[in-house]
Amino acid sequence: xxxxxxxxxxxxxxxxxxxxxxxxxxxxxxxxxxxxxxxxxxxxxxxxxxxxxxxxxxxxxxxxxxxxxxxxxxxxxxxxxxxxxxxxxxxxxxxxxxxxxxxxxxxxxxxxxxxxxxxxxxxxxxxxxxxxxxxxxxxxxxxxxxxxxxxxxxxx
Numbered sequence: 001x002x003x004x005x006x007x008x009x010x011x012x013x014x015x016x017x018x019x020x021x022x023x024x025x026x027x028x029x030x031x032x033x034x035x036x037x038x039x040x041x042x043x044x045x046x047x048x049x050x051x052x053x054x055x056x057x058x059x060x061x062x063x064x065x066x067x068x069x070x071x072x073x074x075x076x077x078x079x080x081x082x083x084x085x086x087x088x089x090x091x092x093x094x095x096x097x098x099x100x101x102x103x104x105x106x107x108x109x110x111x112x113x114x115x116x117x118x119x120x121x122x123x124x125x126x127x128x129x130x131x132x133x134x135x136x137x138x139x140x141x142x143x144x145x146x147x148x149x150x151x152x153x154x155x156x
Contacts, residue, residue, distance in 0.1 A: 011023065011032050013032065013103065014102065014103060018030040018031065018032065026046055026048075027046070027048045029048060031048065033050055033053060034046060034047070034048055035047040035048075035053045035056075035057075049087070050087045050091070051083050051084050051086070051087035051088065054083055054087070054146045054147075054149060055067070055080070055083055055146070057146065058145070058146035065143065065145075066144075066145050066146040067079060067145055067146055067147075068140075068145070075140065075141065078140050078141075079140045079145055079146075079147050082139050082140055082147040083146065083147045086147065086149070089125070090121070090125055092117075093117040093118075093120055093121045093125065094117075094121065096113055096114065096117040097114045097117050097118050097121070100113045100114035101114045
């Protein structure tokens with residue numbers, strides 16, 4: 001997203017690697033993504049909330065133009081709202097579909113749960129995004145921002 005030197009480690013979720021002791025040491029909620037920041041003073045910090053990571057990285061690299069400048073503006077308010085929507089409401093729906101269709105043992109899957117969230121996503125989320133993208137080329141206006149990141153998925 002920001003083009004700097006990041007080390008990417010893939011976590012095989014379908015193999016339940018997020019439940020390993022090592023991973024739980026990073027994120028006790030056993031979710032991805034996880035961002036480990038190594039500060040110039042040698043200290044490390046772990047971020048486990050994806051919306052916070054996206055906002056942090058966009059603000060940390062303002063020259064990339066991935067976020068409206070911090071402060072009180074309509075653009076900033078809309079941008080923050082769409083980051084949160086993508087990382088909370090939308091992600092919850094998609095994760096329930098993924099969990100109940102692919103991750104849980106067959107005996108624990110609830111096809112009704114997956115169908116309910118698939119339907120909610122298709123009938124409520126996709127129309128909202130379609131209206132925005134009919135009016136502007138990107139979720140928050142005329143330029144790509146970090147808020148566009150979560151909207152490249154589909155449950156279809």
